[in-house]
Amino acid sequence: MSRQKDNKSFRDIKAIVLERIQSGTWAPDAILPSESALVTEFGSTRTTVNRALRELAEEGYLERKRKAGTRVLRAPVRHARFAIPLTRVEIEGTGARYRYALIGAEMRDMPDWLRARLDLRGAARAAHVRALHYADGKPFQYEDRWIVEASVPEVAEADFSDTGPNEWLIERIPVSNVELSFMATRADQTVAALMDAPLGEPIFTAERLTWLRGQPVTFARLHFAPGYRMTTRI
Amino acid sequence: MSRQKDNKSFRDIKAIVLERIQSGTWAPDAILPSESALVTEFGSTRTTVNRALRELAEEGYLERKRKAGTRVLRAPVRHARFAIPLTRVEIEGTGARYRYALIGAEMRDMPDWLRARLDLRGAARAAHVRALHYADGKPFQYEDRWIVEASVPEVAEADFSDTGPNEWLIERIPVSNVELSFMATRADQTVAALMDAPLGEPIFTAERLTWLRGQPVTFARLHFAPGYRMTTRI
DNA sequence: CTGCCCGATATGTACAGGTATAAGAGCGAC
DNA sequence: GTCGCTCTTATACCTGTACATATCGGGCAG
Numbered sequence: 001m002s003r004q005k006d007n008k009s010f011r012d013i014k015a016i017v018l019e020r021i022q023s024g025t026w027a028p029d030a031i032l033p034s035e036s037a038l039v040t041e042f043g044s045t046r047t048t049v050n051r052a053l054r055e056l057a058e059e060g061y062l063e064r065k066r067k068a069g070t071r072v073l074r075a076p077v078r079h080a081r082f083a084i085p086l087t088r089v090e091i092e093g094t095g096a097r098y099r100y101a102l103i104g105a106e107m108r109d110m111p112d113w114l115r116a117r118l119d120l121r122g123a124a125r126a127a128h129v130r131a132l133h134y135a136d137g138k139p140f141q142y143e144d145r146w147i148v149e150a151s152v153p154e155v156a157e158a159d160f161s162d163t164g165p166n167e168w169l170i171e172r173i174p175v176s177n178v179e180l181s182f183m184a185t186r187a188d189q190t191v192a193a194l195m196d197a198p199l200g201e202p203i204f205t206a207e208r209l210t211w212l213r214g215q216p217v218t219f220a221r222l223h224f225a226p227g228y229r230m231t232t233r234i
Numbered sequence: 235m236s237r238q239k240d241n242k243s244f245r246d247i248k249a250i251v252l253e254r255i256q257s258g259t260w261a262p263d264a265i266l267p268s269e270s271a272l273v274t275e276f277g278s279t280r281t282t283v284n285r286a287l288r289e290l291a292e293e294g295y296l297e298r299k300r301k302a303g304t305r306v307l308r309a310p311v312r313h314a315r316f317a318i319p320l321t322r323v324e325i326e327g328t329g330a331r332y333r334y335a336l337i338g339a340e341m342r343d344m345p346d347w348l349r350a351r352l353d354l355r356g357a358a359r360a361a362h363v364r365a366l367h368y369a370d371g372k373p374f375q376y377e378d379r380w381i382v383e384a385s386v387p388e389v390a391e392a393d394f395s396d397t398g399p400n401e402w403l404i405e406r407i408p409v410s411n412v413e414l415s416f417m418a419t420r421a422d423q424t425v426a427a428l429m430d431a432p433l434g435e436p437i438f439t440a441e442r443l444t445w446l447r448g449q450p451v452t453f454a455r456l457h458f459a460p461g462y463r464m465t466t467r468i
Numbered sequence: 469c470t471g472c473c474c475g476a477t478a479t480g481t482a483c484a485g486g487t488a489t490a491a492g493a494g495c496g497a498c
Numbered sequence: 499g500t501c502g503c504t505c506t507t508a509t510a511c512c513t514g515t516a517c518a519t520a521t522c523g524g525g526c527a528g
């Protein structure tokens with residue numbers, strides 16, 4: 001016997017509530033029954049009902065306010081979730097062979113636009129690393145990255161010829177705050193040559209800004225091969 | 235008096251655990267103490283510790299397995315979360331004035347590529363709607379959408395001259411499964427003319443496929459104005 | 469009528485204890 | 499050895515209970 005009776009798990013309750021929202025039983029803007037009312041209906045406890053409703057609220061279907069009750073959102077604010085794996089993992093995940101090639105790495109003074117971007121006052125040195133990631137021998141992603149020396153002093157001695165700067169960084173800065181942007185850019189001379197694409201080709205591009213405890217760590221611009229699609233299901 | 239002693243809330247515990255991960259006290263791949271061990275350390279209950287760890291696992295920092303224990307992930311699988319609001323809401327959120335203009339709407343037989351994309355066998359009719367969304371008088375997004383008649387029969391009589399098809403759909407199909415893709419495309423004749431952009435300009439493009447209970451509902455291609463960036467913080 | 473306070477109420481969170489389930493570890497039969 | 503079994507253990511989840519806290523709305527003083 002699984003459990004004593006036909007008691008609903010929080011998963012069951014989530015499914016039932018979602019079904020009622022989808023079918024229109026509980027229309028948008030409607031206040032749904034209080035937790036304790038649902039407890040008597042489903043024959044479980046408030047803890048369980050609470051978890052179900054809380055997760056549905058987190059997923060954007062409901063809005064909950066103390067005393068006000070739980071309301072069905074009119075236009076559910078859907079959230080797309082993208083996994084952001086290492087490039088190597090992303091490539092290997094498709095079954096392709098991964099290859100990495102360093103193009104160049106030097107220590108330099110950061111250019112003004114970058115200092116502005118990172119909110120850094122005063123001069124600062126950084127490693128400028130450029131690298132290519134291949135999938136099955138074809139260029140997959142061109143990585144153009146700056147790593148702030150003040151935040152990661154070891155970078156001055158780092159060797160990126162075998163390991164990508166991303167994996168190198170993850171060893172040292174495992175967790176951090178990230179600001180990610182995606183955009184469409186035009187292939188310039190460098191990108192066109194490296195990606196084997198015509199000049200001006202639209203390139204799916206990601207910019208990634210990373211901080212650790214308020215200190216800027218790295219700025220990366222990732223140029224994906226023509227035709228790249230970032231896909232998710234929600 | 236807030237609570238009886240200095241007991242930790244699940245938020246406190248999350249913060250402490252995260253701090254230990256970030257500072258390397260609990261290095262990647264390390265198994266951290268069992269829930270009951272943490273209970274004695276933090277002086278709370280397993281429910282509380284459990285919630286803290288569960289949420290950290292959801293956020294991609296930890297991996298939890300029954301019996302195996304809780305492990306710090308080497309390369310935290312970070313998840314970027316993007317809110318997917320209505321275009322109108324997105325524009326109004328920036329403080330800009332929203333304007334909508336219908337370009338065309340007709341019922342047609344679906345082209346082959348679309349039927350293949352939606353996994354539909356046999357002929358099927360759909361509404362083909364094209365519309366422009368403006369922010370402060372400038373084109374912001376060109377929407378090219380197909381709505382499957384079999385799934386939303388009212389679409390044959392719908393009038394999209396005042397309301398965008400997206401808002402119209404949300405009234406009828408509040409919740410659904412979505413597959414979202416983002417890519418960089420080249421502005422073709424239509425897009426270039428409507429967006430007031432040069433031919434061939436890189437365009438940030440989203441494709442959105444929607445199902446309700448396994449039935450394909452709509453396919454939309456959203457072309458954003460040149461320079462558009464999709465940004466998030468994680 | 470207006471502004472403030474205060475009680476009722478719904479959700480937020482915590483505690484204490486229990487059962488269910490997955491999976492590693494060790495043992496024995498073959 | 500190795501396959502299959504049981505035992506143990508750590509997490510997953512549930513039941514009940516209690517108190518905390520935000521907020522709506524009504525009542526009262528000015």
